[in-house]
Amino acid sequence: MKKIAIGIDIGGTNTVIGAVDQDGNVMVNRSMDTPKHDDFEKYINDLSGEVKELIKSVKLLNEDITILGIGVGAPNGNYYNGTIEYAPNLSFKGVVHVVDALKKNFPDSYAIALTNDANAAAIGEMVYGGAKGMKNFVMYTLGTGVGSGVVVNGDLVYGHDGFAGECGHTMLIPGGRLCGCGARGHLEAYCSAPGMKRTAFELLALYNAEDSLLANRSFNELTSKMIYEAAVKGDKIAIEVFEKTGEYLGQGLADTVHHLAPEAIFLFGGPTAAGDFIFKPAYESMNRHLLPIFKDKIKLLPSKLKLGDAAIVGASALVWKEIEK
Amino acid sequence: MKKIAIGIDIGGTNTVIGAVDQDGNVMVNRSMDTPKHDDFEKYINDLSGEVKELIKSVKLLNEDITILGIGVGAPNGNYYNGTIEYAPNLSFKGVVHVVDALKKNFPDSYAIALTNDANAAAIGEMVYGGAKGMKNFVMYTLGTGVGSGVVVNGDLVYGHDGFAGECGHTMLIPGGRLCGCGARGHLEAYCSAPGMKRTAFELLALYNAEDSLLANRSFNELTSKMIYEAAVKGDKIAIEVFEKTGEYLGQGLADTVHHLAPEAIFLFGGPTAAGDFIFKPAYESMNRHLLPIFKDKIKLLPSKLKLGDAAIVGASALVWKEIEK
Incomplete structure (x- = not known):
């Protein structure tokens, strides 16, 4: 059985989604336009649809797969509340509850968590990259x-x-x-x-x-x-x-x-x-x-993370850290 | 039964020793001249003698007392190694193994630990002072x-x-x-x-x-x-x-x-x-x-620590933190 974590990187222009294995390899990825969905509810529903498509395509590659959870990296992402708060470059304003909304759409996930992009990169380095085994x-x-x-x-x-x-x-x-x-x-x-x-x-x-x-x-x-x-x-x-x-x-x-x-x-x-x-x-x-x-x-x-997919790889790493707890 | 932690503050001029209760009150204290003992072995033996005297005098106050351990605050104190390393203002030079030496002289202590004075003050604030209940x-x-x-x-x-x-x-x-x-x-x-x-x-x-x-x-x-x-x-x-x-x-x-x-x-x-x-x-x-x-x-x-005895109170707080672990 192969274990997979989903990583989502929410950017001002694009939202990128990837299925990442335990070694940090991106098996499949998808992308959607962020500002086209300025109603947050519509954005989350469209995003959830994309995640479901992604999961389908991963399962085509390998049937014997378990999806462990979803990690999200976003500007001004707040880990404690699972929220994005007043991100200057995003189309949805104020405080939006990303983790709560995703939990409704993916009730079977073991772990859904969110943090900002740089924190996600640090966790990615710890889980998959050059900081494996480092504590500080x-x-x-x-x-x-x-x-x-x-x-x-x-x-x-x-x-x-x-x-x-x-x-x-x-x-x-x-x-x-x-x-x-x-x-x-x-x-x-x-x-x-x-x-x-x-x-x-x-x-x-x-x-x-x-x-x-x-x-x-x-x-x-x-x-x-x-x-x-x-x-x-x-x-x-x-x-x-x-x-x-x-x-x-x-x-x-x-x-x-x-x-x-x-x-x-x-x-x-x-x-x-x-x-x-x-x-x-x-x-x-x-x-x-x-x-x-x-x-x-x-x-x-x-960093040992690849520049191109570090954002989704970092976000996905949140899932492994959550499960460790 | 009253529980007591010993706090030792090693300074360039004086070494101060105190018996501190769970509320951060100094019950008894003693002081010795630091540079008079420039051989580290002699210093530790004299210090251990002072600690034993201190314990005696605490037990005179209250027979039903348990001494939990000894916390030490010192310049350039290294928590991991229990050492003082190259402290510019102390008479003993290089690296000296304070915790190891004290463990030999007090084999029955639950906890003996050392850190630098500012770290000790932070722990003191957390255990006895205004940071009670704060995590960050x-x-x-x-x-x-x-x-x-x-x-x-x-x-x-x-x-x-x-x-x-x-x-x-x-x-x-x-x-x-x-x-x-x-x-x-x-x-x-x-x-x-x-x-x-x-x-x-x-x-x-x-x-x-x-x-x-x-x-x-x-x-x-x-x-x-x-x-x-x-x-x-x-x-x-x-x-x-x-x-x-x-x-x-x-x-x-x-x-x-x-x-x-x-x-x-x-x-x-x-x-x-x-x-x-x-x-x-x-x-x-x-x-x-x-x-x-x-x-x-x-x-x-x-800080809610009293300026006069904060150093020994902070050092003693190390003991409660160690026991918590």
Whole structure:
């Protein structure tokens, strides 16, 4: 008998659903448009229909299958209440009770649970990825924003209200860059993909770098991928963008270590594809910012989750953790 | 039958020992000079002798008493190993195995455990103080340095290596004041008692404040208590010292909230005796630095442990937590 967990990733544009086995392989997946269902009741019913179709198609592959449950990753997802609360980029507003609604439609599931996307990635790393067997680690997800998930004594830290792990909004440079949340100087404004672009534009301005490969792109054109490609070609500005991003990130990671003394910090997301360009300066900076008792002891590791399906794989991992309890 | 836990606080100058009941009352205490015993073996034997004397005198008060165990608070105390590791201000150097040594001398104890002083204070708050019943909170201890203890899901967070909770060494102002640890800009350099004195001297210089009550004290004379007394008398510089210290502290506390989403943060130590002078600006600053999802939700509370005996009371609390396990 093969055991399967369903992972659902609710995003502003698409909702992606996958059937994931115990090794973290996505057996089948489906996708639906999120904003077309702005009535939450209709959204959940359509989503449940998609999940039922998914289960049908998995059972075509292998009849001897048990579906253990459903894990959901969503922005502003609250684990304790099973709710999404005031997510700025989703079409349904206010507080919506996702887990309760799914439980009505799937009364036979052993476990249905929800958390935010970065927490789901951390659980995914613990269940299927590089954090297997680790009891204390932290996951940083670098993308449009910077998310994080904190694991202590083998359990994800949700905090008092379910919203722990917002390390992207810790203070990096008081009075510094405007952050998407409206405050200034947060880590996210420096270490996200758009943060890297902002660093590139600062450096172009600083050095008047007309000969940089990045000098012919508008602010709205430039991506972190282009910065990586330029760095590979030896572009000095691009290389310095990574060095500065690593320096910024390492300062923030050291603060996380000083709170939690984890065994390792994992980095996930587009900018981490640059490998040593980002990992080397980030590790060097983290280590330099640490108290002597922590120096050379904390690992900085790339996530082992595949970028493409990490969101549903992470969400599905919630199910295995729930069943463990 | 009355149950008693022994608390030992190992400090650079004195080692204090107390017998503490389940309500956190110190029934008897004793003290010995720490550096007079620089051979660790001699120190532990003398300390064990003191503990035995203490137990005798408790039993004189009440024959029907059970001694449950011994909890130790010490700088650089490592819970996992029961060791003190490279404590800069203690006379015994390197790594010393305190718990192992005490177990030899007290083989009948149910529990013997050790942690650092700030962690002990956090456990004390949870067992006897204002954090009773709280599952997620953080303790900041403001004194010569700034320590912290983190509680998640009802357990103290020790991290991978036993050294979690060094929030005093998170970055507050990159490139800022020199910290005792040798780095620059750490919270401890701004929010400890000496940090307040440094702020006072900056403000005296900034305003050329010859008429301030603080203007006739040398750098080595001025204490945080004097600043408090001047603030009570309406001294503008002293009041601004508290405002700035609260502003600094609130920024750091917000970073802690963004990591851990605690129900409350407790403040302990000399500078907190100033009450609203410090709590009001610290709360206002913390709240202003928080993401909207956390605003107005996190309590900032004074520790309920008595300043004088908090160290032994906190250390003794370790025993009740161990027995709970």
